[in-house]
Amino acid sequence: MTRVHDMGGRFGDGPVRPDPEQAPVFAADWHARALAVTLAAGALGRWTLDESRHARECLSPADYTRFSYYEKWIAALADLLVAKGVLSRDDLTGHGGGGAHPLAGRRLAAENVARTLARGGPAxxxxxxxxxxxxxxxxxxxxxxxxxxxxxxxxxxxxxxxxxxxxxxxxxxxxxxxxxxxxxxxxxxxxxxxxxxxxxxxxxxxxxxxxxxxxxxxxxxxxxx
CATH class of the missing domain: 2.30.30.50 (SH3 type barrels.)
Structure with a gap:
């Protein structure tokens, strides 16, 4: 793998400087939403954890270096949704058709989130x-x-x-x-x-x-x- 994300042990990127203060779990409200929608979409069963990791790695180098952490998540998720036929590009821009989605029955209901996360996905x-x-x-x-x-x-x-x-x-x-x-x-x-x-x-x-x-x-x- 020679993609830009493989940064471990690489020189020239500057030192890692941990924040001495306790940083919030989510620095912005939309970060929590990005995590939530990624988990909910994963529950549709159309891709694996490894496929989702690969989707983030496949972002263009220019996007990968300029995107923040959760921007990478959302960009890769959008690519997966289109590649797997779950949504169209028109859907993502708000110009898709209406009506119930064929996968609506697989939605991750709020009351099942804690149990699903606790169960995880053993490999x-x-x-x-x-x-x-x-x-x-x-x-x-x-x-x-x-x-x-x-x-x-x-x-x-x-x-x-x-x-x-x-x-x-x-x-x-x-x-x-x-x-x-x-x-x-x-x-x-x-x-x-x-x-x-x-x-x-x-x-x-x-x-x-x-x-x-x-x-x-x-x-x-x-x-x-």
């Missing part, structure tokens, strides 16, 4: 291959960090870890593979590992070379070191 699965790596084993993240199923597609392997050697901390069992699920190719569950990397393996001049970064990586992202 662990019983199906899939068994683990080939064990705790303590040296592994290497594949280079380049890319989706091996879809050219330019979604992956959860960050670019800064590509080619780095780490050690398996634990296996979490089989989980849905985002590289497949984001593109309608099925869940394709496979083992998911926590892998620890020395900072010196990831960056040329780390401030604290012995610090460790722990990444959750799928089996197909790794090879024996």
């Amino acid at each position: 662990d699965r019983d199906a899939g291959p068994g683990p080939v790596f064990e705790a303590g084993q040296a592994v290497r993240a594949l280079r380049p960090a890319a989706n091996r199923l879809v050219e330019g597609g979604h992956t959860r392997l960050p670019a800064y870890a590509a080619g780095a050697q780490g050690y398996v901390l634990r296996c979490h069992g089989n989980h849905v593979l985002p590289d497949s699920n984001a593109h309608g190719l099925g869940e394709a569950p496979e083992p998911l590992y926590s892998v620890r990397f020395k900072a010196a393996q990831l960056w040329a001049a780390p401030e604290h070379p012995d610090d460790e970064v722990i990444l959750d990586l799928w089996q197909s992202y790794l090879e024996p070191a």
